[in-house]
Amino acid sequence: MLRWQTAGESHGKALIAMIEGVPAGVRVCSQDIADALARRRLGYGRGARMKFEQDRVHLLTGVRHGVTLGSPIAIEIENTEWPKWEQVMSADPLEEGIELAPVGRNAPLSRPRPGHADLTGMRKYGFDDARPILERSSARETAARVAVGTVAAKLLQQALGIVVVSHVLTIGGVGIDYRNQPYRLPKPEDVTALDASPVRTLDENAQDRMMSRIDQAKSDADTLGGVFEVIAYRVPAGIGTYVESDRRLDAALAGAFMSIQAMKAVEIGDGFTEADRLGSQAQDEIVSTDEGKLGRLSNRAGGIEGGMSDGEPVRVRAAMKPISSIPRALRTVDITTGQPATAINQRSDSTAVPAAAVVGEAMMNLTLAQYVMDKFAGDSVQELSSNVVSYLQAWPEHLQ
Numbered sequence: 308m309l310r311w312q313t314a315g316e317s318h319g320k321a322l323i324a325m326i327e328g329v330p331a332g333v334r335v336c337s338q339d340i341a342d343a344l345a346r347r348r349l350g351y352g353r354g355a356r357m358k359f360e361q362d363r364v365h366l367l368t369g370v371r372h373g374v375t376l377g378s379p380i381a382i383e384i385e386n387t388e389w390p391k392w393e394q395v396m397s398a399d400p401l402e403e404g405i406e407l408a409p410v411g412r413n414a415p416l417s418r419p420r421p422g423h424a425d426l427t428g429m430r431k432y433g434f435d436d437a438r439p440i441l442e443r444s445s446a447r448e449t450a451a452r453v454a455v456g457t458v459a460a461k462l463l464q465q466a467l468g469i470v471v472v473s474h475v476l477t478i479g480g481v482g483i484d485y486r487n488q489p490y491r492l493p494k495p496e497d498v499t500a501l502d503a504s505p506v507r508t509l510d511e512n513a514q515d516r517m518m519s520r521i522d523q524a525k526s527d528a529d530t531l532g533g534v535f536e537v538i539a540y541r542v543p544a545g546i547g548t549y550v551e552s553d554r555r556l557d558a559a560l561a562g563a564f565m566s567i568q569a570m571k572a573v574e575i576g577d578g579f580t581e582a583d584r585l586g587s588q589a590q591d592e593i594v595s596t597d598e599g600k601l602g603r604l605s606n607r608a609g610g611i612e613g614g615m616s617d618g619e620p621v622r623v624r625a626a627m628k629p630i631s632s633i634p635r636a637l638r639t640v641d642i643t644t645g646q647p648a649t650a651i652n653q654r655s656d657s658t659a660v661p662a663a664a665v666v667g668e669a670m671m672n673l674t675l676a677q678y679v680m681d682k683f684a685g686d687s688v689q690e691l692s693s694n695v696v697s698y699l700q701a702w703p704e705h706l707q
């Protein structure tokens with residue numbers, strides 16, 4: 308069984324991520340994780356913090372000389388802005404010798420922001436201050452997911468050749484008309500080539516329109532959401548199952564993507580568009596290819612049928628709501644007085660869809676790694692790979 312967990316507050320000393328159940332023999336180093344974190348920080352429309360907050364990575368346990376040991380892997384991502392925050396966020400000021408500011412300087416944030424966990428979190432956990440709530444509900448936590456997602460990605464690549472990529476479809480309602488255009492599956496290298504581009508979208512014209520839309524929102528003191536897609540190539544058929552509802556791959560992926568902060572809808576393959584099609588048009592017909600292998604004429608189902616991967620690329624899309632903190636006054640209530648107030652106004656991203664897409668890759672990698680380990684098992688990469696090979700070789704040639 309592969310499991311993972313994250314810990315850490317947005318302005319705390321560090322984020323911590325742990326992943327357990329990774330077989331021995333996966334090659335991974337701090338630089339791989341640092342590279343993935345750098346991709347998550349990029350993207351047109353990200354706010355000021357992403358320019359100065361560096362993600363300093365330490366691979367603490369479970370890896371020796373760049374190779375996993377089979378033991379739990381712990382990763383630390385230092386918050387480089389910690390010296391500015393230790394007064395506010397220190398876990399144990401006495402132990403750390405930190406002198407707290409006089410009462411009043413770090414006044415409670417008593418005006419919860421709509422669109423965030425603030426109000427319900429304060430009521431639920433019994434705080435009159437939004438700080439303890441917003442620190443953990445912040446999407447800063449997604450850096451830790453990307454860290455463990457990198458380990459999962461290396462496992463999937465090295466044992467099965469699985470490659471996961473992502474690209475942006477729309478921002479603020481503009482971009483690629485994916486609902487009306489017939490879907491053309493991109494080649495993985497065409498998607499990875501987008502890494503240095505500002506929005507990481509496959510259509511340059513759409514990218515220009517999205518960037519203008521972001522500029523416009525910024526000058527209107529507003530924010531934007533959007534839709535991104537994550538694709539996993541070379542997933543063998545038969546990951547997940549129809550036999551029990553809680554073991555379906557599509558259900559697990561939907562939950563995993565929905566767990567990313569600010570996601571409001573998830574679709575597998577053509578998802579919502581499928582609902583409007585005729586039955587005859589909502590199919591991926593099965594054919595025998597020239598090489599005598601099985602193939603499909605399309606990828607509308609997103610590579611999953613009956614809760615199982617069907618051997619075609621697995622596609623998941625997620626819709627992100629606009630960033631909740633907008634640079635203008637929003638109505639709220641001061642919870643200490645119950646009187647009307649304006650919400651605390653934090654600096655924020657104008658949009659974070661390109662970054663969220665990288666987090667989506669992490670969730671795809673982590674979910675597939677869990678399902679792959681459940682199905683094939685193995686204490687070493689060699690054992691896992693040979694289990695995969697013997698599973699596939701058991702099929703008659705024309706079903707490969």
Ligand SMILES: Cc1cc2nc3c(=O)[nH]c(=O)nc-3n(C[C@H](O)[C@H](O)[C@H](O)COP(=O)(O)O)c2cc1C
Nearest residue numbers: 422423446568569570630631632655656659662663
């Ligand atoms: C990568 C990423 C970056 C985000 N950046 C911000 C931000 O700068 N400001 C903000 O208000 N919300 C930001 N969010 C969204 C909030 O964390 C999210 O809206 C909030 O947690 C409430 O959403 P929920 O109701 O879906 O949990 C970001 C989300 C992601 C995935």
Ligand SMILES: C=C(O[C@@H]1CC(C(=O)O)=C[C@@H](OP(=O)(O)O)[C@H]1O)C(=O)O
Nearest residue numbers: 354356357444445446447450653654655
């Ligand atoms: C720090 C990150 O994203 C943050 C997510 C976030 C939120 O409310 O979710 C709010 C912003 O943080 P701050 O309020 O400190 O400016 C973003 O910068 C990150 O992605 O690493």
